[in-house]
Amino acid sequence: MLRQILIVAGALAVLAGCGGQALEGTTASGKPPAAVEVEPVTAADVEEAVAVVGVLAPKAVADLRSEITSVVEEVLVSEWVPVRKGQPLARLASRDAEATLAAARAAVAQAEAAAARAVRELERAEKLRANGLLTQQGLDEARSARDAALAGLDAARAQLRLAEANLDKTVIRAPFDGVVAYRGVNVGDRVENMGGGAPMFRVVDGRVLQLTVTVPSTASARVRVGQPLLFTVDALPGRVFRGQVTTINPTMDEASRSLKVTADVANPDGELRGGMFAEGRIVTGRRTGVLQVPRTALLSWDVGGGTAEVLVVAGDRAERRSISVGEVVGDRVEVTAGLAAGEQVITRGNFAVKPGDRVQVVSAGGA
Structure with missing residues (x-):
């Protein structure tokens, strides 16, 4: 009996000793760290930017229409082919224009002859007047006749230039280096003088594109002409392209409370195309020593x-x-x-x- 009492007492003493200390690595309440x-x-240099989205478009686009009423006699290009500035794209019937030009040249020849005769008559009148053989009135009339003949010559030459210009308008030419994006005429089509509707041709120059983006009103004061615009397009993943802000709309869009901004984008290799959706940022500045923490914190x-x-x-x-x-x-x-x-x-x-x-x-x- 005494032996059992001693064993129980010893066990209680051990438990009491252990209960007075927390297990290693735990708090007093038993919760581990x-x-x-x-x-x-950390402190870092931060690039300040405004996030933007927009659409690319060719900066130079020309819709070509006829300046005279005529019939298409020849179409010299097809769609999607490159063209050079001044290259003929189509020829219109030119018979009327050629006849008008011939008449204008004949009128100039007549006017030149009349002017030459008037000049000779004035020289003769001046000699006669100097010798007292012609009245002042006669001299004045000779001078008026000379002036009228010279004016007639100027008018004839102006008509000649107009006729030459009209003949030149029978050839539709590319206004700049580019690509024929659209052709809307065929041989035999009648075209009207600056007629409405679809153009004869649409020529685009894709070497420089224009990216139009929207900037929130809250960030509009930070955007300046000349700032870089870095962007990506879905069609070319992993590529970052660069443009430069060129124009800023002076007025806000009342519905969206946003500002339209355009940037020029050099595209010498033609990798980018009009209509591509772009997502990027306008770099507005840089700050140094900016404290940062991870978002997960x-x-x-x-x-x-x-x-x-x-x-x-x-x-x-x-x-x-x-x-x-x-x-x-x-x-x-x-x-x-x-x-x-x-x-x-x-x-x-x-x-x-x-x-x-x-x-x-x-x-x-x-x-």
């Missing part, structure tokens, strides 16, 4: 209010911290207040930790 991953608050984020909350490791404890945030660059967020460079923010395991809990760092990024 939470395993977390952290990253330091944010417990909450009020985007409109520019505030967020994170957990910071202070000693071996988690400390909740309210911060002010700014621009988002990739997977990192700018911190404008509430944190200092080098502080460790919890990036993984933070949603399982409460403020004041003990933590154990198992991985530190950015080291």
Whole structure:
């Protein structure tokens, strides 16, 4: 009996000794430290930009129509072929224009003869007047006749130039180097003087494209002519193209509260095409020494209010911290207040930790 009492007493003494100490690696309440991953608050140079979307279009596009009423006699190009500036695309019936030109040339010849005769008559009248053989009135009339003949010559020459221009209009030419994107005529078609409807040809120059994008009103004050615009297109994944802001619409769109901005994009190899959808950013500036944290460190984020909350490791404890945030660059967020460079923010395991809990760092990024 005494032996049993001694065994029980010894066991109670052992349990009492163990109960007075927490197990190694646990808190006094028996909860072990939470395993977390952290990253330091870092300072970096940040590119300020405005996100935009838009559509590419050729900068130079010409819809060609006839300037005279005639019939198409010859079509010299097909669609989608390159052409050079001044290259003939089509010829119109020119018989009427040629006849008008011949008449104009004959009229010029007559006017030149009349002007020459008037000049000779004036010279004779001046000699007669000098010898007292002609009245002043006769001399004045000779001068008037000379002036009228010269004016008639000028008018005839003007008519000749007009006839030459009309004959030249019977040939439809490319206004610049480019590609025939559309052909709307065939031999025998009648074309009207600057007629409406579809053009005879549409020529586009794809060597320089124009990207038209929309900028939110909240960011419109940051956009300036000359700023670079970097963008991508779905048709060429992984490629980043560059343009330059050339024009800014002076008025906002009342419905969308956005601003139209255009940028010129060099396209010497023809990789980009009109109609492509583009997504990119207008680079408006650069700042240095900007504090940043990973987006995964944010417990909450009020985007409109520019505030967020994170957990910071202070000693071996988690400390909740309210911060002010700014621009988002990739997977990192700018911190404008509430944190200092080098502080460790919890990036993984933070949603399982409460403020004041003990933590154990198992991985530190950015080291």
